[in-house]
Amino acid sequence: MTAMEFLMLTKGPLFQAALAVFALGLLARLVEIFALGRAHNYAAPRGNAALGGLRTMYKRFEPDPGTFKAAPFDVVVGMIWHVGFIVALLLFIPHVELIKSTFGIAWPALPNPVVDAVTAITLLGLLAALVHRLAHPVKRFLSTTEDYLIWSVTFLVMLTGWLAYHRMINPYPLALGLHILAAEIFLVVLPFTKLTHIFTAFVARYYNGAIYGRKGVQS
Amino acid sequence: MTEAVLTPGADLPESGADESAGSFSLARGLNALREEMDAPVASFFSSCIHCGLCATACPFYVETGDPKYTPIHKLEPMRILWEQEFTFWGKLKGTLREKLPLEKWGLDKLLAGKQVTDAMLAEWEPLLYDSCTMCGRCSMVCPVGNDIQYMIRKAREGQVASGHSPEGLIAASVRAVNTGSPMGLKWKTLEVQIKHVEQSTGLPVPIDTQGADYLVLLSSMEIINFPEYLEALTKIFDHAGVSWTLSTQCFEATNAGIQIGSKDIAATLVQRVVDAAEQLGVKNVISPECGHAYTAIRWEGPNAIKRAYPFKVFHIIEVLDQLRAEGRIKTEGKEDDRLSMHDPCNLARKSGVIQQQRNLMDLVAEEFVDLKEHGKMQWCCGAGGGVSSNERAEDLKLAAFKKKKAQIEEVEPDRMVTMCATCRTQLEEGLEEHTMDIPVVGLTELIADHLVDKE
Numbered sequence: 001m002t003a004m005e006f007l008m009l010t011k012g013p014l015f016q017a018a019l020a021v022f023a024l025g026l027l028a029r030l031v032e033i034f035a036l037g038r039a040h041n042y043a044a045p046r047g048n049a050a051l052g053g054l055r056t057m058y059k060r061f062e063p064d065p066g067t068f069k070a071a072p073f074d075v076v077v078g079m080i081w082h083v084g085f086i087v088a089l090l091l092f093i094p095h096v097e098l099i100k101s102t103f104g105i106a107w108p109a110l111p112n113p114v115v116d117a118v119t120a121i122t123l124l125g126l127l128a129a130l131v132h133r134l135a136h137p138v139k140r141f142l143s144t145t146e147d148y149l150i151w152s153v154t155f156l157v158m159l160t161g162w163l164a165y166h167r168m169i170n171p172y173p174l175a176l177g178l179h180i181l182a183a184e185i186f187l188v189v190l191p192f193t194k195l196t197h198i199f200t201a202f203v204a205r206y207y208n209g210a211i212y213g214r215k216g217v218q219s
Numbered sequence: 220m221t222e223a224v225l226t227p228g229a230d231l232p233e234s235g236a237d238e239s240a241g242s243f244s245l246a247r248g249l250n251a252l253r254e255e256m257d258a259p260v261a262s263f264f265s266s267c268i269h270c271g272l273c274a275t276a277c278p279f280y281v282e283t284g285d286p287k288y289t290p291i292h293k294l295e296p297m298r299i300l301w302e303q304e305f306t307f308w309g310k311l312k313g314t315l316r317e318k319l320p321l322e323k324w325g326l327d328k329l330l331a332g333k334q335v336t337d338a339m340l341a342e343w344e345p346l347l348y349d350s351c352t353m354c355g356r357c358s359m360v361c362p363v364g365n366d367i368q369y370m371i372r373k374a375r376e377g378q379v380a381s382g383h384s385p386e387g388l389i390a391a392s393v394r395a396v397n398t399g400s401p402m403g404l405k406w407k408t409l410e411v412q413i414k415h416v417e418q419s420t421g422l423p424v425p426i427d428t429q430g431a432d433y434l435v436l437l438s439s440m441e442i443i444n445f446p447e448y449l450e451a452l453t454k455i456f457d458h459a460g461v462s463w464t465l466s467t468q469c470f471e472a473t474n475a476g477i478q479i480g481s482k483d484i485a486a487t488l489v490q491r492v493v494d495a496a497e498q499l500g501v502k503n504v505i506s507p508e509c510g511h512a513y514t515a516i517r518w519e520g521p522n523a524i525k526r527a528y529p530f531k532v533f534h535i536i537e538v539l540d541q542l543r544a545e546g547r548i549k550t551e552g553k554e555d556d557r558l559s560m561h562d563p564c565n566l567a568r569k570s571g572v573i574q575q576q577r578n579l580m581d582l583v584a585e586e587f588v589d590l591k592e593h594g595k596m597q598w599c600c601g602a603g604g605g606v607s608s609n610e611r612a613e614d615l616k617l618a619a620f621k622k623k624k625a626q627i628e629e630v631e632p633d634r635m636v637t638m639c640a641t642c643r644t645q646l647e648e649g650l651e652e653h654t655m656d657i658p659v660v661g662l663t664e665l666i667a668d669h670l671v672d673k674e
Contacts, residue, residue, distance in 0.1 A: 025307075028307050029265065029306075029307070032261065032305065032306060032307060033258050033261040033262050033265060034258055035258075036256055036257050036258045036260070036261050036305070037257060037258055038257050038258050038259065039257065039522065040522075041521075041522060042521035042522050042525065042526055042527045043517065043518045043519075043520070043521045043522060043527075044521075044527065044528075044531070046570075046571050047571065056364060057364075060361075060362055060363070060364050063360070063362070064359070064360060064596060066276075066360075066592055066596060067272060067275060067276065067360045070275035070276075070281075071272055071275050074270060074272060078270070078362070136271065137284075137286050138271035138274045138280070138286045138289050139269065139270070139271045140286075141271075141286035141287070141289070141292070142269040142271055142286070142289060142291070142292060143269055144269070147268070147269050150268075192307075192308045194265075194266075194267065194268050194269075196265050196266070197265065197266040197267070197268050197363050200262050200265040200266045200363075201266045201362075201363035201364060202364075203258075203262040203265075203266075204259070204262040204263050204265070204266040204363050204364040204365055204366075205363065205364030206364070207258070207259035207262055207263075207364070207366065208259075208358060208361075208364040208365065208366045209364070211259070211366055211369060212358075212366075212571075215518065215569065215570055215571045216570075216571030217568060217569070217570070217571040217573075217595050218595070219358065219359055219366075219595075
């Protein structure tokens with residue numbers, strides 16, 4: 001297989017397959033969650049559950065001051081690489097074009113040098129997060145193979161993208177193909193691992209906020 | 220499951236009993252856990268990425284530094300069961316393990332699933348009971364929004380059904396079901412106290428008054444340790460002209476079933492309160508200075524008996540603040556020493572009663588200073604959620620208190636004020652342990668001390 005054939009494969013059938021697994025898998029996971037339902041709550045509410053839920057969906061982006069003081073590294077590094085990942089995913093010119101051609105919607109992208117810098121920072125952030133996971137007693141204690149797997153999958157997408165942009169893998173079709181393949185692995189792995197938190201965290205936050213909101217507490 | 224309630228005590232394991240003794244078994248434990256799985260639980264487990272930030276919110280981890288006290292880790296058995304039976308991937312792995320000769324292909328390790336065993340539930344017993352007060356602080360900081368406390372409460376159902384719950388809590392539950400009080404207190408004891416209160420105040424303590432506005436409940440710990448509460452309440456209600464009553468049928472507000480994690484026992488105990496309230500035809504029920512009792516009756520109770528109440532439930536602090544707002548409490552003079560306050564987790568974070576106690580403090584305190592993290596972000600005293608009834612947890616309970624101690628040291632108060640008998644006992648014991656001369660008072664008494672004498 002030539003590099004070009006490899007690229008066409010990743011851009012064509014593999015991409016379609018990965019998207020299908022991602023969409024169906026994620027749908028199944030969400031159905032699995034919601035199908036469990038919740039018991040009826042007979043206690044008279046003090047506050048509005050739905051409003052509390054919606055607020056907490058946003059509020060957990062802002063760590064409380066005590067948590068920041070207790071774990072500044074987690075908060076800062078975690079936020080940096082999450083934002084970096086999203087910026088690179090959604091605001092890189094070729095990605096915006098891909099989204100436009102796939103879904104028909106588009107938005108302004110950032111200049112390439114900016115996304116390049118963001119990507120470099122994100123890669124460093126991910127490396128720092130890995131070192132922290134290996135070094136911090138609680139994180140090391142909790143971590144499973146899956147935690148390292150999803151770190152690798154995430155890191156590889158960013159790394160292959162950055163290497164391709166800088167033409168550090170040759171020929172270019174191979175570099176691009178590898179990046180697309182890494183993205184496909186990310187998509188396929190997502191519904192079956194904790195990468196689902198990208199979506200389910202908002203469900204979890206809603207429930208948390210609703211449970212406390214009903215009792216008149218903004219969680 | 221209801222027949223278990225009819226023969227109280229009979230279905231609770233004897234101390235040191237193993238699964239073969241009685242009807243407690245791994246199978247029952249797993250079933251109880253399955254019953255507890257719901258959409259929030261599934262969304263929480265789906266979202267945890269093992270960041271460990273919940274540990275920074277937990278006084279048991281913070282004060283011991285032992286990673287096994289990380290809140291989310293306390294739920295590992297429940298998480299394993301969820302993954303195995305409630306996720307597509309887990310079910311697929313299970314099927315593959317069953318149908319395919321994985322060992323022959325060398326894939327058995329890769330697809331091996333951890334099993335929840337009886338030994339595992341035994342190992343997790345101290346994690347779920349001794350090192351967790353269900354204070355809910357972890358639920359406030361989790362970045363993905365997991366309500367960990369909500370799941371701990373559920374996981375304890377599995378522990379009870381499998382026969383792996385602490386002796387101290389089993390004994391308290393048996394006493395609560397058999398005698399009406401987790402400490403085995405009888406009405407006779409309370410009656411003696413009522414006589415004392417009537418003598419010292421010259422006021423009647425209404426008992427079994429039909430159609431009173433408020434049914435007043437107490438906690439055994441309060442009756443034993445803090446008799447001044449009933450006296451204070453009697454004075455305040457006389458002062459404000461509140462129509463209230465005690466019930467000979469039910470005076471205990473706490474619910475050992477909720478602490479240990481038994482829906483059946485919880486329902487039995489709640490039903491007693493409901494029966495007493497309905498029989499007297501009261502419009503409102505007042506939970507005493509006890510955080511746990513309040514969440515038990517106010518939030519869990521209706522769900523335990525699966526119907527809404529025909530009356531409202533208030534914590535005494537809510538009632539006092541309401542009376543204050545209506546201008547029915549007239550006070551004179553203020554405490555002139557430096558006062559700080561401990562918010563009971565169950566009252567503040569878990570029930571939203573935060574401003575009320577501060578309004579009341581303004582009424583009677585010249586110099587009130589809040590602890591730095593208070594209200595919904597307060598730190599637990601370390602004794603709630605059944606920890607104080609569990610003798611085995613004594614050392615951990617005192618370790619967890621060190622966080623509260625550090626908070627108190629920061630603001631250097633002359634006295635601490637709180638509104639929960641368990642918190643108050645823990646603060647008193649903890650401060651004494653550290654030879655800190657800081658008395659602890661109940662807020663209701665403080666208010667009673669400043670009432671304007673009636674004309």
